[in-house]
Amino acid sequence: MSRIFTVLAMLAALLVAPMSASAENLDPENTIYLDLKDGRVTIKLRPDLAPNHVERIKKLTRQGFYDGIIFHRVIDNFMAQTGDPTGTGMGGSDEPYLKAEFSNASFKRGVLGMARAGDPNSANSQFFIMFADGGWLNGQYTVWGEVVDGMEHIDAITRGEPPANPDKIIKMQVAADAS
Template sequence: MIGKLSAALFAFGLLGAAPAPDWRPLDPENLLVIDTTRGRIIVEMAPAMAPQSVARVTLLAREGVYDGLQFHRVIEGFVNQTGNPNNKDGGTSSHPDLPLEATFKLKMAGYRAVAAPTDGTVGFLGTVPIQTVSGQEALRSKDGTVRAWGAYCPGVAGMGRQAGEDTGNSEIFFMRGSSRRLDRDYAVWGRIVVGSDVNSVIAVGEPPAKPDLMLKVRVAADIPAAERPHLSMLSQDSAAFRTLVRQTRIARGADFSICDLEVPVRVDP
């Protein structure tokens, strides 16, 4: 039994993690810069989790579709919803609907779980919180991957859809609070890494009396180098991150959730 447990822990990187530099730069191709009427929000996109959703958000940003759109449905403690060209639920772009990308195959190599209860592990893919199947299922994997999904914690970016599963199009939303009931039901495509304070003050309402706007939405790589934001995340292999995890788990005890943690991100010169 001890041998099986150790193997599962090794599979998810809980034992034997190699040392790494403390900070790693975030890829500007996967950073979405949203200038709103309340300030700037920057999202790290996660193409490994939802490649078609990320490609669609990137395309619409580059087409200018998102520029000037309202946060048309904003619920305190729940979501900030936007991205519909008609500023109402049900609006779509000129592009076809997308298949649901609510789960994905996670490569175990390089993944560092922060906790591994018997029913599954929790950790991060980049800065995005995720959950996976159990360690025992990981041991049965034939291709070095396991089934995983995004965890709907504060700041997580999701792909909206209609009642049908395969109806994602242009609508996006950002979590104001935790709502794990959305896990495996809506595609997670990223997480806010700068501007959580902005996200929390977007005007509330369905629709708001005076909606806030996404004034300009750009991929960081498309912004001139001199103006482009440069961000780095704390390595999950670093002693500092392991200390953060340990302190959080001690503080929360049996109530610990992956939503209690965020991967620190800094703005570089």
């Protein structure tokens, strides 16, 4: 009987270890903290997939660009979009557009993608976080990160196009710069 418990304990440890290791072993230079009204979201950046997009996100984050910006388009069972200082979905930063960095990465729950206009090479500062899988976006938008902790805070973002009382990014920072 005790051998069964030992085997079950070992199996449980093997199943839990990968989940906790993903949040513990993050590179602070390639991790973003996104503070929302309900708590902190930890985002693993993916420079292996989209080095130019990751650099843009880090640059704007370090400038404080995203602090106070609302989630202007939040569609239930799809995604939450932010990154427009005008709050209309039509604005961006003063930086030039980015060339698309499409990859084989899937748009699944928790993935962050770069929003753009009709031109694939028109991404600037707006991004979205997936609430659910969206395979039809694969190869059409640039994947640049993934939520590794705090997805429940993303799930709590107020829905709407635009939301009547939109949530905002309280603070966004590169983990290496966090105090």
